[in-house]
Amino acid sequence: MNFDSSRRRVLAGLLLCGSLVLALSHQHSAAAGAKPAPELAPQAIEVAPGARLPLYISRDWSKPLPDVERVVIMLHGHARNAGEYFSIGLAAQAAVGAIGQSTLILAPQFIDPLDANTFGVPADVLRFTPTGWEGGGAALGPAPISSFTALDAVLARLAERTRFPNLKTVVLAGHSGGAQVVQRYAIVGHGAARLAQAGIALRFVVANPSSYTYFSAERPVPSIAANCPRDDDWKYGMQQLPPYAAGRSPAELERGYVAARVVYLLGARDNDPMHPVLDRSCMGRAQGPDRWSRGHAYIAAMRLRDQGTPNHVLYEVPGVGHDGRAMLTSTCGLAALFDRLGCVQADPP
DSSP states (O other), X not given: OOHHHHHHHHHHHHHHHHHHHHHHHHHHHHHTTOOOOSOOOSEEEEEETTEEEEEEESSOTTSOOTTOOEEEEEEOOTTOOHHHHHHHHHHHHHHTGGGGGGEEEEEEOOBOHHHHHHHTOOTTBOBOOTTGGGGTOBOSBSSOOBHHHHHHHHHHHHTOTTTOTTOOEEEEEEETHHXXXXXXXXXXXXXXXXXXXXXXXXXXXXXXXXXXXXXXXXXXXXXXXXXXXXXXXXXXXXXXXXXXGTTOOHHHHHHHHHHSEEEEEEETTOOOTTOTTSOOSHHHHTTOSSHHHHXXXXXXXXXXXXXXXXXXXXXXXXXXXXXXXXHHTSHHHHHHHHOOSOXXXXXXX
């Protein structure tokens, strides 16, 4: 058989398989009663040739921005409402006054096939399964690129000193599903090294996630963990790590995470064990009954590890439940994002 003819048949088969995956994923979303994202971000960054990630950005970063000293990246949750989180970032920036004047606000968007169909996005825009992006999963199209690789591309752009000659700090922040991305990226992400080489500090702000990644098999609710065979698999533990993390051991990943600057934000009233978007899988329930309990249990467990957590901080936001805007524009939210004074570090109960 002619080689070119064979290659064309293989490529056609791959395209057909990709189309079937997208169609099935779209059908699954529709069958589950899922809703499309409320909007599509108006700009994008090229992650790889022929693959772009949508995003919101408060300034034109195609030219040098010598006045920018801080960048705050806001990650949306399961609703993929990047516009809302961009708005929250702008509100937080306005609330800190002069401190925020040298800040750039970014909000990437991880769309799914339902969003792609609803908004008629071009074929080169990355789209993911509805929750796969939260753990660094590969895109369904146009190429199997990890959501973490997409974040690498954003941080690599910020590390370019010709564009950002005076950038000092990048803050990667997320609430709920976005906080799951931030916590996992803080463990396996490559972007911190690129920023460090440019002399730029990176901070992770983890606000009210449904679950965390543990470095041991122990869980706060061992009776549930004992009957949960996938409890220690990624994204909940160190087994079955994603391809993105290839070549690094759990011990190496833990050392990197402990060295990272991490701020945990917990809403004191985010304690509903039946919240509609709480992870109620056995993997989630093994970590505790609700987000508040899971957060305190995880932070306490990490402090008891051999290395402790000297670079990790816990802030608790009184009177706030599962509300991204209230969390990230609170006194403690502003301290996490902008180093504004006024928030006292909390201790696990």
